Amino acid sequence: MYSSFSVSKRLILVPILVMVAQVLLMRSVSSLNMNNAFVYHKCSANQGKYKPESHYKKVLDSGIQELSKDKEAFRGGFVYMDHTDIKEVRFEPERVYITFQCRGDIYGPQCRSCFATARPELFKRCPRDKGAIIWYDHCLLEFSSISTSGKINYDDNFCIDTARARPNAKTHTRDEVLEFLTLFDNLTSIAVTKRNNFVKDVEKPALYAAGEKRFGNKKIYVMVQCTKDLTPKACMECVRHNVVQFQNCYENKPVGLKIGARVFGRSCNFRFERYPFVNAKTSPNYLKF
Incomplete structure (x- = not known):
């Protein structure tokens, strides 16, 4: 035999547990959407290496720096940059091609945050590689010595x-x-x-x-x-x-x-x-x- 009091407690407890489960699910989904986990990276060995004080390194750094200041890139979630040093007089100037894109539902501060994460990590994982690419949940970042625009x-x-x-x-x-x-x-x-x-x-x-x-x-x-x-x-x-x-x-x-x-x-x-x-x-x- 059991009392009506114990039954009422169970009736109250069930909807409370359901509500808690729903809140936890919403939080887990929300945290998932905000998560920007590292996925993978690849260094392009076939493009060779650059020396720390080389002109390629100078052009690459200035390109990345220019991209970091490009508000439109983070607002729109994509940029493809064909970058060179116009001050350097050369028959064939050194060029760096940079691609950055955020996932379709990510723009603005979140997009910029992903770039800020990917930028140092790519240099760390692919030191002195002329070509490299890194993927996160929210974005990808690639730099290359070979033009990649429009090519699959x-x-x-x-x-x-x-x-x-x-x-x-x-x-x-x-x-x-x-x-x-x-x-x-x-x-x-x-x-x-x-x-x-x-x-x-x-x-x-x-x-x-x-x-x-x-x-x-x-x-x-x-x-x-x-x-x-x-x-x-x-x-x-x-x-x-x-x-x-x-x-x-x-x-x-x-x-x-x-x-x-x-x-x-x-x-x-x-x-x-x-x-x-x-x-x-x-x-x-x-x-x-």
Whole structure:
């Protein structure tokens, strides 16, 4: 036998626990969106090294310094810089090409913060390399002695799978993989045709889109982005190439779709998870399918 008092306590406790769980979930999602974790870096050995007192080092430093003062770069989330020292009279002046881009939902102070983090870390991880690239959750930074603007880079792509599907998971089926690929293709088409609805007077496509869709009793969250030096056609080509190249990263044969995966590159990247990882309110072209 039990009292009505103990029952009432349980009735009160259940909704309180639910509220606590919801608050914790909201906090975890919020902290995830604010997190700017290091992902990966790559030093371009084929471009060679520069000497500490070399002219290349001087041009590189002045280019990075100029970028750090460029408010428009952080406001818009992208810059491609062809930099040289115009004071230096040379037949073939030394040039440095710098690419910086933030994730589509990151601009302003957060974008600047990612650059401030990536800048010293790239020099630390790739000392005296003429070419190097580093990825964070919120941005990528690359410098190179070779012009990269508008060119699709397939050499620096890599994939991280979040988790493997469980062999007995009913939600992970071949049909789900096909549904995911259809969703992803639709999202990519939106990225290369729709402009950034947060930026006025810019008619170029955003080359970024994100969204969510319910798969059975769960949701899947997706994002695709290309660097803005690519044309829409090149962006589509880059993404589709990586979808094929990294099939084993997001598909757990013969079961089906993995729980999540992230494909990174210099030219394009995409990601899907079972939880929200971008800020829907600041994401251009965020859709609920």
